[in-house]
Amino acid sequence: MKTSLSFILFFLLTISIDSIIVDATCWEHPNPIKPFEKKISSICGLQKKTKDKLKAEVGKESQKDEVHSLAANEAFKFDFSCGVPDKALCTKAENAFKSAGEIIANVINLVTPVTVNATFTDFCKALNECDGSILGAASAARSIPLLDDDKVVRQYPQALAKQFLLDPTPQWGPFDIQAFFNAQADLFFKGDGVIKKNQFDFEYIILHELIHGLGFASAWNNYFSEQPVALTPDPNFLEMITELSQPVKFTGFEENAFDKYMVNTRVKGTPKRMTEFTNEINSFAEIGTDFPSVQALLNAFGDSRQFQTSSQLILDGQTPKTMAFQPRNASLNDLVFLETNLKPFRIGSSISHMDIKTFDNDPDFLEVFNAKPGQTLDQVLKATGGKAPIGPKLKSVLETLGYATNENPNPYRPTLPSDSQVTPSQIPIWKSTNNQSSSATSLTSSFNVLSLFVIVAFTLSF
Ligand SMILES: *[C@@H]1O[C@H](CO)[C@@H](O)[C@H](O)[C@H]1NC(C)=O
Numbered sequence: 404m405k406t407s408l409s410f411i412l413f414f415l416l417t418i419s420i421d422s423i424i425v426d427a428t429c430w431e432h433p434n435p436i437k438p439f440e441k442k443i444s445s446i447c448g449l450q451k452k453t454k455d456k457l458k459a460e461v462g463k464e465s466q467k468d469e470v471h472s473l474a475a476n477e478a479f480k481f482d483f484s485c486g487v488p489d490k491a492l493c494t495k496a497e498n499a500f501k502s503a504g505e506i507i508a509n510v511i512n513l514v515t516p517v518t519v520n521a522t523f524t525d526f527c528k529a530l531n532e533c534d535g536s537i538l539g540a541a542s543a544a545r546s547i548p549l550l551d552d553d554k555v556v557r558q559y560p561q562a563l564a565k566q567f568l569l570d571p572t573p574q575w576g577p578f579d580i581q582a583f584f585n586a587q588a589d590l591f592f593k594g595d596g597v598i599k600k601n602q603f604d605f606e607y608i609i610l611h612e613l614i615h616g617l618g619f620a621s622a623w624n625n626y627f628s629e630q631p632v633a634l635t636p637d638p639n640f641l642e643m644i645t646e647l648s649q650p651v652k653f654t655g656f657e658e659n660a661f662d663k664y665m666v667n668t669r670v671k672g673t674p675k676r677m678t679e680f681t682n683e684i685n686s687f688a689e690i691g692t693d694f695p696s697v698q699a700l701l702n703a704f705g706d707s708r709q710f711q712t713s714s715q716l717i718l719d720g721q722t723p724k725t726m727a728f729q730p731r732n733a734s735l736n737d738l739v740f741l742e743t744n745l746k747p748f749r750i751g752s753s754i755s756h757m758d759i760k761t762f763d764n765d766p767d768f769l770e771v772f773n774a775k776p777g778q779t780l781d782q783v784l785k786a787t788g789g790k791a792p793i794g795p796k797l798k799s800v801l802e803t804l805g806y807a808t809n810e811n812p813n814p815y816r817p818t819l820p821s822d823s824q825v826t827p828s829q830i831p832i833w834k835s836t837n838n839q840s841s842s843a844t845s846l847t848s849s850f851n852v853l854s855l856f857v858i859v860a861f862t863l864s865f
């Protein structure tokens with residue numbers, strides 16, 4: 404182990420010391436069912452190297468050890484808490500985790516183990532989620548801001564950031580993924596014999612949720628109202644706020660790693676990167692503007708020309724085939740359409756899933772928003788003609804995000820941002836060409852910005 408000094412970075416710290424992330428924040432997501440508990444990491448710095456240490460390492464560059472990927476059974480570490488008294492059920496659930504971890508690790512080559520805080524519990528008792536519709540929920544336990552090659556800093560899930568072997572190493576949180584599974588659901592486990600009509604294959608549910616935790620998660624969401632009114636990336640600037648009357652500094656809506664590859668296909672044949680929309684929306688006020696209150700910020704946003712953009716996007720988010728993930732090297736024929744069929748927009752199900760109409764009966768069924776009752780994972784595979792639970796398109800999404808596979812051993816890697824790279828001026832100011840009447844919608848913030856991605860039990864027919 405290298406000895407190194409560590410620096411603690413506080414929210415919006417703007418000092419300039421080499422190799423410290425400036426103006427960037429790591430986020431903790433301790434509970435995917437109660438996402439309003441999302442909070443700023445108390446530590447989000449880099450292990451800073453001393454100058455001597457750096458000099459000593461210069462000569463060693465060439466003899467760096469080759470990195471080997473982990474064996475499938477060592478790639479995931481589950482810290483499993485079983486909240487039900489039935490020991491046999493707990494054992495079956497734990498085995499399903501191991502098996503799901505191996506399925507993923509056989510497709511992507513992990514060099515750093517992925518740690519999962521997995522809880523199997525009665526959602527009604529533990530979380531007051533009693534309608535039984537949510538089978539599982541997961542999110543990245545911590546996200547780390549990294550600089551992409553388009554000069555935008557995005558939040559990367561810790562599980563992915565760890566694979567990049569960044570140097571110096573960021574300070575990691577204890578877990579990469581937080582996951583909850585509903586022990587009240589009627590679950591099927593391997594070895595149970597024949598699946599019953601209303602049972603859900605637990606391994607399938609775990610796989611689906613782990614993929615969210617690995618980064619199949621957009622920051623584009625409906626954050627400001629119960630009704631779908633405005634689609635924006637994550638308004639992280641509201642995160643420490645508890646009252647609409649509090650003053651707030653606008654630091655910009657923030658994207659996730661996933662969003663770098665998202666495109667809007669409203670205009671057929673000419674997909675537009677969602678990041679362009681982020682830039683538009685972020686130009687409603689100058690980055691760094693102090694607002695006297697959250698309500699003043701929301702009013703200004705609601706009255707802005709840019710708000711029209713987010714209002715149109717929330718409509719797109721409810722219109723089939725208007726949003727897609729474009730894998731690296733993929734042509735326009737190979738877009739992975741995302742879930743924009745749900746109307747009204749459903750937080751946790753819309754966007755951060757694959758389009759159910761396209762993929763429900765396709766080898767890439769795994770990341771559609773609802774689970775399939777009465778079919779085991781093997782039966783679904785057989786029915787869809789799939790070869791493995793992670794279908795070819797899902798695999799290309801993971802490769803694009805930065806996971807290595809046998810076929811793509813050297814994926815794209817973002818870098819650590821440094822103060823000189825992260826400046827608000829890099830956010831292009833979007834100039835409006837025509838003035839539209841301002842919107843009458845008054846925005847509120849419910850302060851429970853959702854960042855969970857769930858798999859649900861009900862089925863919809865289209
Ligand atoms: C792990 O999850 C449990 C919920 O089951 C939570 O209470 C605990 O704080 C989590 N641990 C960490 C380190 O986040």
Ligand SMILES: *[C@@H]1O[C@H](CO)[C@@H](O)[C@H](O)[C@H]1NC(C)=O
Binds near residue numbers: 731732802803811813
């Ligand atoms: C995209 O193409 C480049 C160059 O041909 C290749 O190196 C890279 O592995 C490809 N990426 C993916 C995800 O297929």
Ligand SMILES: *[C@@H]1O[C@H](CO)[C@@H](O)[C@H](O)[C@H]1NC(C)=O
Binds near residue numbers: 836837838
């Ligand atoms: C838009 O509105 C601004 C301020 O209200 C005004 O200065 C500008 O001339 C208007 N532009 C157009 C194209 O109408």
Ligand SMILES: [Zn+2]
Binds near residue numbers: 611615756771857858
């Ligand atoms: Zn999901």
